[in-house]
Amino acid sequence: QSVLTQPPSVSGAPGQRVTISCTGSSSNIGAGSDVHWYQQLPGTAPKLLIYVNTNRPSGVPDRFSGSKSGTSASLAISGLQAEDEADYYCQSYDSSLSSWVFGGGTKLTVL
Amino acid sequence: QVQLQESGPGLVKPSQTLSLTCTVSGGSISSATYYWSWIRQPAGKGLEWIGRIHTSGSTNYNPSLKSRVTISVDTSKNQFSLNLSSVTATDTAVYYCARSRSYSGSYVFEYWGQGTLVTVSS
Numbered sequence: 001q002s003v004l005t006q007p008p009s010v011s012g013a014p015g016q017r018v019t020i021s022c023t024g025s026s027s028n029i030g031a032g033s034d035v036h037w038y039q040q041l042p043g044t045a046p047k048l049l050i051y052v053n054t055n056r057p058s059g060v061p062d063r064f065s066g067s068k069s070g071t072s073a074s075l076a077i078s079g080l081q082a083e084d085e086a087d088y089y090c091q092s093y094d095s096s097l098s099s100w101v102f103g104g105g106t107k108l109t110v111l
Numbered sequence: 112q113v114q115l116q117e118s119g120p121g122l123v124k125p126s127q128t129l130s131l132t133c134t135v136s137g138g139s140i141s142s143a144t145y146y147w148s149w150i151r152q153p154a155g156k157g158l159e160w161i162g163r164i165h166t167s168g169s170t171n172y173n174p175s176l177k178s179r180v181t182i183s184v185d186t187s188k189n190q191f192s193l194n195l196s197s198v199t200a201t202d203t204a205v206y207y208c209a210r211s212r213s214y215s216g217s218y219v220f221e222y223w224g225q226g227t228l229v230t231v232s233s
């Protein structure tokens with residue numbers, strides 16, 4: 001059971017928009033801890049996708065966007081492409097656990 | 112562009128110590144800006160942060176693993192290492208090393224190694 005809760009899977013057709021939620025608690029996201037998102041393509045290491053809730057590293061398309069509110073955060077992907085098919089993980093810091101924590105991951109399927 | 116590469120045995124016997132090294136290239140491990148972490152991922156499962164070290168030698172560990180984990184740094188070789196003692200089958204996973212830095216007080220895992228699979232089995 002992960003400290004941060006994500007839906008196990010989401011899907012969408014090419015060109016559509018999907019969102020992935022990340023729900024935490026008062027000891028992590030709700031306490032003001034920032035949320036970061038990673039993309040893990042099949043058989044590869046995770047790659048930083050969004051940092052500090054809304055920021056994209058250089059090279060990440062603006063089709064990817066992040067938001068945070070209360071005890072939750074979301075990753076939105078617009079204009080879905082086949083290459084977006086991957087696992088996505090949210091990450092934050094939990095003050096009760098004194099540890100950096102990840103969500104359980106969400107598998108995105110492009111139909 | 113910084114690169115990280117994990118190395119170490121792919122098979123460890125139960126009750127023994129898992130030892131891995133991460134070699135950093137394209138940047139200095141001695142930079143005060145960064146922390147160096149170990150993260151693992153069991154097959155088909157999510158990510159778990161194990162611990163981190165700073166060039167100063169300061170460490171932080173996941174409380175759930177703290178009693179079994181030691182992370183060290185060798186600045187002369189631009190490497191840092193993980194020792195996980197008393198391993199069991201539940202420690203079987205892909206182990207990643209990663210570089211993190213602070214953005215407004217929030218630590219982000221910017222760069223990752225490709226990962227190395229460690230299997231615990233007799």
